[in-house]
Amino acid sequence: MKSCRTHWFFFLAAATLQLGENRIVSAFSLKVEGLRVDKASLRTKDPTSAYSFVLSSAMDLMGDDNHYARVNFLATQVWPSARVAASQIEQHAPHAQSFCELGCGPGLPSIAAAKIGIPHVWATDIDEFALALVRAAAEEQGLVVKTRTVDLLLTNNNLPDCDWYVLSDVFESAAVARGAARICEELLRKEKAVWVFAQSDRVQREEFLREMKQRLGEDAMEWSPIEKEFVAAADSQPNFWLADINETEVNYE
Known part of the structure; x- marks a missing residue:
């Protein structure tokens, strides 16, 4: 039987794949509460447009004793x-x-x-x-x-x-x-x-x-x-x- 950890890994991989080209970010990175985030602008060619921060990688949520285990990756992306x-x-x-x-x-x-x-x-x-x-x-x-x-x-x-x-x-x-x-x-x-x-x-x-x-x-x-x-x-x-x-x-x- 596959472990819950294995199922979680495949879920995150599938979620990342589903985002595909919808996950448009700039060449920018920092950390929010210890996790790497990127800037996702409303309009990629307009530096004055509003922007959000999005989690850089679903893999950052992995770990045996991870403080972020309850973070929903889908809730950290701009759809x-x-x-x-x-x-x-x-x-x-x-x-x-x-x-x-x-x-x-x-x-x-x-x-x-x-x-x-x-x-x-x-x-x-x-x-x-x-x-x-x-x-x-x-x-x-x-x-x-x-x-x-x-x-x-x-x-x-x-x-x-x-x-x-x-x-x-x-x-x-x-x-x-x-x-x-x-x-x-x-x-x-x-x-x-x-x-x-x-x-x-x-x-x-x-x-x-x-x-x-x-x-x-x-x-x-x-x-x-x-x-x-x-x-x-x-x-x-x-x-x-x-x-x-x-x-x-x-x-x-």
């Missing part, structure tokens, strides 16, 4: 949906005074929100190292991004009270998808703006959609192609955007 979310925030941000990213990972959308001048920005995630990445990148750019530990599976998760909430590619499992739907329903009933970005090949996003339809009673709710820009997901929810991301069409430049 295509996060890039699109950050770009849309730059281009079409409402006149919000406060912003919150749920399941932020390295927090590129949050950093972009702070960079365009939204006064109060929160980045939330269950992964403490991901939040450390957000804080380090924001500090280096002279930005203020507050962080808070939030578990999308919990019913009492102490969310920051903001005007506008964004999620990008958080649907790692069916349970997380349902938890995100419950939170989104609560926010929409409070008349908050909620934008959700997810790649079309993410299977669990359909679990999220089914749950949202059931909770809101909107059978016609659907994902909208990003080229249409903002399109309300349902007539009864004018502030709710379900943005469909095709990773092959994401612009990294």
Whole structure:
């Protein structure tokens, strides 16, 4: 029987392979809480664009007695949906005074929100190292991004009270998808703006959609192609955007 360590090694290798060309970083490296990180810019050819820090290598999480054993490698990378979310925030941000990213990972959308001048920005995630990445990148750019530990599976998760909430590619499992739907329903009933970005090949996003339809009673709710820009997901929810991301069409430049 293969050890858990062996299975973990193959998981990290597969995750690294899946990122492929989506993991675009600059020739830059430092350490955050003892782990090597790289800079991942929103636009690789624009030195003034917002950037996040991402874990340099999944292999850094290996070890018999590793302090970082609970770090989720997937939460330490900038995925295509996060890039699109950050770009849309730059281009079409409402006149919000406060912003919150749920399941932020390295927090590129949050950093972009702070960079365009939204006064109060929160980045939330269950992964403490991901939040450390957000804080380090924001500090280096002279930005203020507050962080808070939030578990999308919990019913009492102490969310920051903001005007506008964004999620990008958080649907790692069916349970997380349902938890995100419950939170989104609560926010929409409070008349908050909620934008959700997810790649079309993410299977669990359909679990999220089914749950949202059931909770809101909107059978016609659907994902909208990003080229249409903002399109309300349902007539009864004018502030709710379900943005469909095709990773092959994401612009990294």
